[in-house]
Amino acid sequence: MVRSLLPTILQTLLHGLTVLLLPPLLPGLIAKTKALMAGRQGPPVLQLYYDLAKLARKRAVFSRTTTWVFLAGPVGGVAAGLAASCLVPFGHTPAPVSFEGDVILFAYLFGLARFLTILSALDTGSSFEGMGAAREATFSALAEPALFLGFAALAKATSSLSLGTMLAFPGSLATRFTGPLILILAGWVIVYLAENSRIPVDDPNTHLELTMIHEVMVLDHSGRPFALVLYGASLKLLVLGALILTPALPRATHAWQNWLAFYLALGGLAVAVGLVESSMARFRMTKVPQFLVAGVLATGFAFLLMLV
């Protein structure tokens, strides 16, 4: 009994450890790539771990305007992200929790995180944070259809409603990459960049509050709440990254090969994001909706291709 359950337990354990420990590495990799591309040395890859450790020891500052809702954003963001991470497979390894219809729960958990983040931004009464919150709400309304059209196309292709089987796109690596999957992944990369507030939608390193989206919503957070915000953002990079990477990964026979492939691909994704950020500027705010609509169109065409 125990012997037969052991692989599952180990897998789940590894999944949990990956979720808890790995995320802060990704922003570090992106930053390093950008620095190297710009000919700088840049901060160490582990910088975010140091930051988190430091923030955890720091005292937080609260504005007199805020209520408990101010803390609900960071808490809800991390809790929802962790809950969502249980539903998604990391590469071709099974997700800890998997059931028919988990894909909807997955998408709505991120909705919950967004809702609470927006509210905690509005709680400060700051005009800048209100601006960021309004942008976040507006742009995510366009990202949502792209995500769901992609799900619809995958559900059609695999006749399944569980992320575990949906993302394990049928066929070998060579035969898998046909029109639909390419289009889905293209649309989802756009969603990925938008949801994670990366260039060309948002610039996490900008110093002009008027142009920011996500970063401006957390201007007033400090200390431990801010540590949660940063960890939550990196968690989102990991979990949504798993969503894009899994269908594109080769299927190996041994579990360790699958894990290795996933980790390598994740690193590759971070480097790719860094390369995108180094090679282009962010769009004007008015162009962002068009970019997101391109994502909707890509996944929409993917779905149409699945029909024929």
Next chain:
Amino acid sequence: MKLYLLALLAAAASGVPGLWMRRRGGEVAVGLLGLAGVLGLWASLAVLSGGPGGSFAIRTASLGTPGLLVVDPVAAFFAIPVLVLAFCGALYGLGYWEGRRGNTPALRLVYGLLVACLVLLVAASHILVFLLAWEGMAIAAFLLVMAEDREAETRRAGWIYLVATHTGTLFLFAAFALLARTTGQSGFAALPAGLAATGAGTALFALFLLGFGFKAGMLPLHFWLPPAHAAAPSHVSALMSGVLLKMGILGLVRFLSWVPDPPLWWGGVLVALGALSGLLGVAFALGQHDLKRLLAYHSIENIGIILLGLGLGTLGKSLGNPVMQTLGYAGALLHVLNHSLFKGLLFLSAGAVLHATGTRDLERLGGLGQRMPWTSGAFLVGSWAICGLPPLNGFVSEWLIYLGAFRGLGLGRQAWPVVILLSLALIGALALACFAKAFGAVFLGLPRTGAGAGAREAPRVMLLPMGVLALACLAIGVAPLLVMPALGRVAEALGPAAGAGLSALGGLGAISGVALALGLLALLLWRWLRPVPQAGDLPTWDCGYAAPDARMEYTASSFADGLVRGLRWALWPVVHRPRVSGWFPRLTRYESHVPDPVLDRAAAPSLRLTVKGAALLRVAQGGALPVYLLYVLLTLLVLLVWMVA
């Protein structure tokens, strides 16, 4: 059945003692409605848990088939929100309405009668009883909307409502007449197979859809809804939005349950109307500044979601796909219950805001979270649930509809499931934006005017019903398996599909698990954050500016501006934007409104045209007796000529 009838009587009588009592009339009414609630819930839950229903009949030949009232699963299911919300609303009314205005006893009486009509209506199984209860409900609701008829806005809202509801009833008269002709009896009975595809079937569908669509607030027949919900006292708004609109859905559910073989296009029409109502409902809500109007537009959105579910179920029924059918119908029905819970909660907390501040204008509120913590918590729970976010009840019903639509994708080249999926996804995202705006503008940040700054928490008697509704939202969200057996029985009434399969859905247990995990994680993280030493009384760090004030805050309009501007092709916002010029521009004012295009551009002009047309007829009726005698003479002459010829 006896219990159910007793509940009916208790509800009808609830306002009567208060007519003579000088004091405590309200408490008596609440007590009687509570009694009605206990009796009615007992009867309903007995039926829903698989017990035998009952029927009530008066044995007279003239009424046709004997059953007048039947408590079947559908009736029992729709009775639950009626009884719960009626009690919560009455209790809330003690703090909200009693002792402040003059017409309290009359309001209580009509409130009780409205509840009795609703209880009667859900169980009606005879055309006459149904129409009587329907009319009683419409008139009682009209009287309640007119409670504050000293204000011109209220009077206008009341008249529009009266006209709209009677137009709908007119369609229902036609529909039921046709139904009685087709089936040959005046009780509710299943239609013969094959009828739905004929012309009579099509006419029935169209008439019922129009008649019930008016009541449900389906687009574009919704125009009466926002003004009426905004003008009514808040506990009445809660009852209207939570329960009255659902009577339109009840009618559609009853009709669909009689049709054994709906044509494929019926489902398509329902889905299309649902998508239209859902998307435009939430889009219009985004443009509102009036808190209660905003909530009213969200009722339209949720009716859209319910119609999407009904459409999905009907598609499944036509295609012979029991999974799609059960999931669609079950999702729609559960959303009926859920919406009445969270919308009731939202209207009650909006009423508490109105009670405390005297305004419904989002741009004048703000910062109430610090002053009214319990009310703000209640509104947050309601917003959370209405956005369909886990782990509250709105998520469960939307999840069922999503699941059904995803399953429907596998069936050949059906386009409708994708329409449902996309609409639900977009509605969800827009509702999230809209409630972030509403909650943020009312409860977060700084008070924008003195109205918000002087607010105090609502009295306990108003908070208690909100707490009950909030807990109900949480309970269904965390433990959806509890309601599934009952839901399966109701869904079975709509078709021969296996409703029992609902409880076997593996996802429901997992949703509970994830909900609990989410709660536990949040608690742990909260504990980690919570023992925070406060570093003194500090302002918001407004990017270095240390004295931010309320006038610099992002307003509700500016929050929604991006989306409203993106949707201006559908919303037609009216923007008043003065030109700012010169080195020292003078004080100026920017305004943007999103009026209801159907009311302003279609319904109101056509109403004016009708009145004008009626004025033309007046020429024939001048009031002069000789002319009338002339009419009589002429008529007799014509008849004589006709008879001779």
